[in-house]
Amino acid sequence: MILNLAKRRKTVRNFKPEIPPLDDILYAIKTAKEAPSGMNSQPWHFLIITDNLMKEKIKKIAESAEKIFYENSKGKLKDFLIKNKITWEKNFLNSAPYLILVFSDIRFPFSKESTWLSIGYFLLALEEKKLSTVTYTPPKPSEIGKIVNAPKFYKLEVILPVGYSNDSKKKQNRKKVDEIVSYNIL
Numbered sequence: 001m002i003l004n005l006a007k008r009r010k011t012v013r014n015f016k017p018e019i020p021p022l023d024d025i026l027y028a029i030k031t032a033k034e035a036p037s038g039m040n041s042q043p044w045h046f047l048i049i050t051d052n053l054m055k056e057k058i059k060k061i062a063e064s065a066e067k068i069f070y071e072n073s074k075g076k077l078k079d080f081l082i083k084n085k086i087t088w089e090k091n092f093l094n095s096a097p098y099l100i101l102v103f104s105d106i107r108f109p110f111s112k113e114s115t116w117l118s119i120g121y122f123l124l125a126l127e128e129k130k131l132s133t134v135t136y137t138p139p140k141p142s143e144i145g146k147i148v149n150a151p152k153f154y155k156l157e158v159i160l161p162v163g164y165s166n167d168s169k170k171k172q173n174r175k176k177v178d179e180i181v182s183y184n185i186l
C-alpha cells in the first residue's frame with residue numbers, strides 16, 4: 001500500500017558501501033517519469049553518477065559553499081541544523097553508491113513543479129526497493145551543473161545520494177490530518 005511506503009520513508013544521510021542494483025535505480029526513474037507535468041512536457045532529466053572522481057568534485061564545490069551558508073545561518077534554520085546534527089560536511093556525496101542529479105528543463109512552463117512531482121514519485125519507488133536518500137538541495141547548483149556538462153536550460157533541482165541506509169535515527173514527526181485539512185472554508 002502506498003500509505004505504508006510513505007509512512008516508512010525517512011531521510012537518510014549515512015549509507016552502507018554495498019552497491020544496489022542499477023535496475024533498482026532505473027525502476028525508480030521509470031516510476032518518476034509517470035508523474036504528471038505541465039503540457040506533458042516531461043521537463044526532467046536524471047543524471048546517474050557512479051564515478052568517484054566526479055563525486056569528489058561535486059562534494060568539493062558543495063562543501064565550500066555550505067561552509068559559508070552554515071556560518072551565516074540563524075534563527076529557526078540554525079536551530080534545526082543543530083538539533084539534527086547537520087553540518088557543512090556532506091559525506092553522503094562521496095559515500096553513497098549513486099548520486100542522482102535531477103534537472104528541470106526551464107524552457108517549459110511549470111518545469112520546477114513538474115520535476116518535483118517526479119522526485120516525489122522517485123522517493124516512494126526507492127522506498128519500495130528498500131533504498132534510501134536525502135533530498136539534498138545544494139548551494140551553487142549552476143556550478144555543479146557546469147562540471148557535468150549541463151546545458152544552460154537545465155536547472156539542477158536536487159542531488160539524491162542513493163544507497164542502503166546506515167542510519168538508525170527515527171523519522172521526523174508529522175502533523176495530524178485534522179491540523180492540515182479544512183472543509184469548504186478556512
Ligand SMILES: Cc1cc2nc3c(=O)[nH]c(=O)nc-3n(C[C@H](O)[C@H](O)[C@H](O)COP(=O)(O)O)c2cc1C
Pocket residue numbers: 009010011012013086134135136137138171172
Ligand atoms: C525541498 C526539500 C529540500 C531539502 N533540502 C535538504 C538539504 O539541502 N539537506 C538535507 O540534509 N536535507 C534536506 N531536505 C530533507 C528534509 O530536511 C527532511 O525531509 C525533513 O527534515 C523531514 O525528515 P524526513 O524526510 O526524515 O521525514 C530537504 C527536503 C525537501 C523536501
